[in-house]
Amino acid sequence: MPHSPDITLSAHRLTRRYGNILAVAELDLELKRGEVLGLLGPNGAGKSTTMQMLTGNLAPSSGSIAVCGIDLLEHPKQAKAKIGYLPETPPLYRELTVDEFLTFCGRLHKVARTALRAAVTEAKARCGLSDMGRRLIAHLSKGYQQRVGIAQAILHKPDVLILDEPTAGLDPNQIREIRALIRELSSKYSVILSTHILPEVETVCDRVQILHRGKIVFADSIEGLRRSRQTENLLLGFARPPALQALQAIPGVKDAQLLESGLMLVYSAPNSAPAEAIARAAVENNWGLTQMSPERTRLEDVFAELTRLDTPNEKVA
Amino acid sequence: MITTIAWKEFRSLFASPLAWIVLAVMQLILAWVFLYQLSQYIDNLPRIQQLANPPGITEIVVAALFGFAAILLLMAVPLLTMRLFSEEQRNKTLTLLLSAPVSTTEIVLGKFVGLLLFLALVLGLCVLMSASLALGGPLDWGLIAANSVGLLLLVGAFAALGLFISSLTQHTVIAAFATFGALLLLWILNGLVQDPSHALLYLSLMKHFDSFNRGMVDTTDLAYLLLFAATFLVLTVRQLDAKRLQA
Incomplete structure (x- = not known):
């Protein structure tokens, strides 16, 4: 794994309140290029809230986020262009075909018209969707829909890939394939992955942060996590x-x-x-x-x- | 970016049967109104010609057609606008637009233009039906133009209001019904208010469309309908931005 020192995503003292409930409290996060960070936590720990803030879907109550040095809150357009995001529920327009959908996503992310077709083909190939281009998304199985979701996130070659529970609801074979895909993608992009499946963290991530009630309670490399487990x-x-x-x-x-x-x-x-x-x-x-x-x-x-x-x-x- | 979103909205409409059904039903009813008016005109032609200043075919057939189309669209637009944000929120696809490098204004305008493109098709059908009368004799093209402009502005106002209400709720049916109710209220306002100089009367969408329907392009009405649409588009943008912030 090549580790270059440059930081692609950093969040500083990120806080989010819902009324009186503190969903995320003063969370610090840093991601280097080529690194896979696992965000772990029980349900309701604030994983999704954190990811929504990192992708600009939710405004933090306080704190700052920078994507490749660009402030997300001050220059949302430039910063968002560098992010690929797969939310918990893949945002798919079921009435479109895979090709139509990915082409639309490419346009949204301002992929140059000339490069668009190649980008769609590449994203499909990477996610094992090459034969699915003309199928309606509504007719695809959950596993394939999840892949379309991932294809959508990597289409515009973002610097940071944010995946919220990418293997949720898949069968064991599909889980293995998606994990292999994430591993493969991590050579090019920085990846943040949220999950509550523990073995997934071990097989996929380089570093792990465990979130509990909005706070980071553990942050270390995967080796550190292993060491702490050995008795x-x-x-x-x-x-x-x-x-x-x-x-x-x-x-x-x-x-x-x-x-x-x-x-x-x-x-x-x-x-x-x-x-x-x-x-x-x-x-x-x-x-x-x-x-x-x-x-x-x-x-x-x-x-x-x-x-x-x-x-x-x-x-x- | 606006055109990308607009085009996608337009395509999505035709990917579902809804657009086709709306177009088919509208065309069926409008064609029937059109033919009915035409036969009325032909039957009463001897009497009409005895009048000192006889109304032309355009006034009798086309103005009635556009007036009826306006009422039909008042019922159809809520069904089309309910999808725009309510459905996206419910299906969680709005995230795709919000995480893309596009501004909220571009999203809102994209959706608005996309829907307007579809509504322009309905308008186009009305214009084509009216234009077919040219086979039989001279038409008052100015009146047709005024009606077209008026109807386009009117459905723009409908669509903007619908878009706003759609951004308020995740429930499509609630969005549709609330839009329909609001439009209907604005429509029948002049029936409910007796005093002709009453301020409420000024809000009535029907009153502002009437002058277009009679062939008069009044800047007051033009400005009212444009401002109406602009106001609700701005409110929609603000509503979406507030969603990111709300606690």
């Missing part, structure tokens, strides 16, 4: 399981526990690596070690930890 605990499987006490007696083991699956979970004491000792004990005592793997905190757990609902969450769009 020193071990998951063990035995053909002839020993007593828990026997495991607990091994130096470096703090505690052991039998899981419902028949596997055993061993908690290591801080700064110790009991794996080797366990393996030796297993051989010596003929326990028949069948499995030993580091236990990872599931991403869901990290997420739940960060976005724990201590008080009832206000529902904001």
Whole structure:
């Protein structure tokens, strides 16, 4: 992944209120060229609100947004020209054919008349729509409609691509295809992606920001997220399981526990690596070690930890 | 940019059966009115010719045709304007326009011009029917021109009001009915107000169309209809901008 230092999108202290409800509070965000940023959060965390503000669909209560150095609020036309946006519901005119629709989008984004046909063809090819040009959008399946939505967003070759839950409502194969497409697109564009599907973040994004009740509660690279998930605990499987006490007696083991699956979970004491000792004990005592793997905190757990609902969450769009 | 949006609106209208049905029904009714007026004229020709200053065929057939077309369009325009913003808000397609590098004014004017283009087709049909009378004798082209200008301005005023109401709600039926109600009220105002110098009477759209219908292009009426349309277009732009800001 080429990482050039230039920043394509930056938001500073972005705040949005709906009456008394604070939907997004002092959010800072920065996106570099060629980077995929995952915006994660439970429903109502303010993901869509943030994206609507970044695309100029919603005016922030305070704060500033710059696209490639152009202030979105002061020069909306120039700034919007550099953004491609796929909202939660793809904005498709169902009565038009794919070609008609994409041509209209190209004109809206001031794609030069001479380049328009090529741009439409390219966007279709990238999204696997080459044979769908003459089909009515209303007759396409949800997956294909989603692709038309993405094609519409990349048609004018924007610097920043903002995708709000791009894989929502798709079947597993389509999800895989769309993810591959986003990965492919990220070599050319900066991408912001919102989702509440956690594995998606891991497969697609370089960096992740977790939003909870309008605030950023976690911001790090995907490696950082992985690291924070790794623990020193071990998951063990035995053909002839020993007593828990026997495991607990091994130096470096703090505690052991039998899981419902028949596997055993061993908690290591801080700064110790009991794996080797366990393996030796297993051989010596003929326990028949069948499995030993580091236990990872599931991403869901990290997420739940960060976005724990201590008080009832206000529902904001 | 305005033409891009206008052209798309125009195309979209014809992509759905609505435009065709509106055109077909309008044409059916207008043709019937036209033929009825024509036969009335022919039947009463001996009596008309005995008058000191006999009215021409244009006055009897064409003026009646345009007057009737105005009433029909008052009913049809709300059905066409309801789509413009209500449906886009409901289908969430307005986002596409709002995130594109176009101003709100361009969006509003694009939609307005697109619809006006369609309404001009209806007007064109009226003009063609009237022009067919030229096969039988001389016509008062000035009267036809005045009627055309008047009707175009009138439907422009209808469309602007409809566009505004359509931007207020996501519900197409509410938009249509509210527009229809508002237009009807402005239309029948002079029937409700007895005093001929009453200020309310000045608001009546019918009164302002009447002079065009009689063949008189009065700048007062011209200005009224133009300002009426402009006011509601500006309000629509403001309404859309307020949507981005509203809490």
